[in-house]
Amino acid sequence: MIKSMTGFASGKGTLGRHSWSWELRSVNGKGLDMRLRVPDWLTGLEAALRADLAKMLSRGNVTLSLRVTREESATELKLNEPAMAAALDSIARTEELAADKGVLLAPSKASDLLTLKGMLDSSADDDDPGPLVEALKSEFGSLLSDFVAMRQGEGRALSGVLAAQLEQIAKLTDQAAVLAEQRKDAMSAALQQNLARVMENSQGFDPDRVAQELAIIAVKSDVTEELDRLGAHVTAARALLEQDGPVGRKFDFLMQEFNREANTLCSKSQNTELTSVGLELKAVIDQLREQVQNVE
Template sequence: MIRSMTAFASGTGGLGQHSWTWELRSVNAKGLDLRLRVPDWLDGLEAALRADLGKALSRGSVTLGLRVTRDGDEGRIALNPSTMNTVLDALAEIEAEALRRGMTLAPSRAADLLGVRGMLDVSSGSDDAGPLVAQLKREFPDLVARFLEMRESEGAALEGVLRGQIDQIETLTTQAAALVEGRRAAMAEALQANLARVMGSGQSADPDRVAQELAMIAVKSDVTEEIDRLVAHVAAARELVETGGPIGRKLDFLTQEFNREANTLCSKSQHRELTALGLELKAVIDQMREQVQNVE
């Protein structure tokens, strides 16, 4: 089954006085880019969640957000002295260097500094966050399963679109092959007429040399190989879609090959109807390539 790279899943949970909210979303990307926002005081949780996502996904820009709150007044937010000192020292060094270079920086605001990761410590009201971390780890696979279910649902719709586009490419390729057969006779007549014109011009010309040149023109305008490669690419694309799984990169490569053959077909056609078919083929291939960008 094909999976889309676009998906979203959310969930909520609770344990004792703690409650939390999950949000997991992804968009297209060339590789797998994981961005996690997990409370720092939940030791070991981020690494475990990152490992689970790495096993379940192969492509996409994935963002995971986890917000944990505590009922009552026991939970509190406090400055992390170590992080604060590090940030302030770095800020002082930057301002000193700017002054040395004759540059004026805008005054720093406390609100900006509070947004630095690790500046604030959230107290859980308990010295042992182990049970909470364990519960979050147990709950996470269900969130991932619902996330993958949406990816597969989007992928099923995407698969239908891709199959239709592959069928269109196959139909246009078949029509192009039929036009090539009819084009051969017209090109042969044109080449014979050109040969007679050259030989009857009264100018000195080597008949064998002229025949060789005309034969070279015929070879350069032959699109049989392009048609054959398009047929082969159609079969390969169809097989990939049947196989499913993380096939996005392979399909993207195939669309590039489709486009290369369509471009060559247009440049060598020397035939109005064949050129029109080649342009239509390019349009369908471009549409397919846009869809392929969504495939994991």
């Protein structure tokens, strides 16, 4: 079953003080073009995500956006005990020297000591990004599965549209075959009348040359090969719809062949009704070509 190149998936998660949200989306493209917006400090994550995407996808313009936020905790203050001990020794010695000189010092307060430089150490936890990277890698598998499932669902719907358009082309081809058969007598009569007029007004004509020209005219007006090839293209396209895996490029090539045969049919029709069917064929083929652009 074919897959569409259109898809979307989103997800959220948390680990410790980190939370994240991401979106994965894609539209049609000639090849696989991946654009990832992933925080640089999550070392190794982008490369891993690219590898996972490349395993599951073959075509499409793919965009992945990951946003990570961190809940800041209150800063923890710790007493620098060696510094405090040194400060207290200094205060005691200072008071002794002041007493020897008869100088009375105001009593020291703990708050004064704590404001001294180096008495309190502030420490915030420096997170190791490793566990977060592993959690994101693990969750991405679920996100990617949802994304692929949506592309498969879009592919099923697209397959129905393509099948209906191929059925239209098949019916129009059959209709063109009937009209081509019906025009043979009329074309033959017209050719005979034109030939009679030429022969009446010409002297010394070469019978072999006339036979060659008649053969050329007959070949130029015969649309049997074009109709046969259109039928074969319909069969090939239906087979592609049943295949698993990427078939979009094969469909692209097949659409060129469809269009070529329809153009030739119109140019060789020499019949109003057959030309009308040929133009309708071109319109349906163009609609089919637009839908094929979404096939992976």
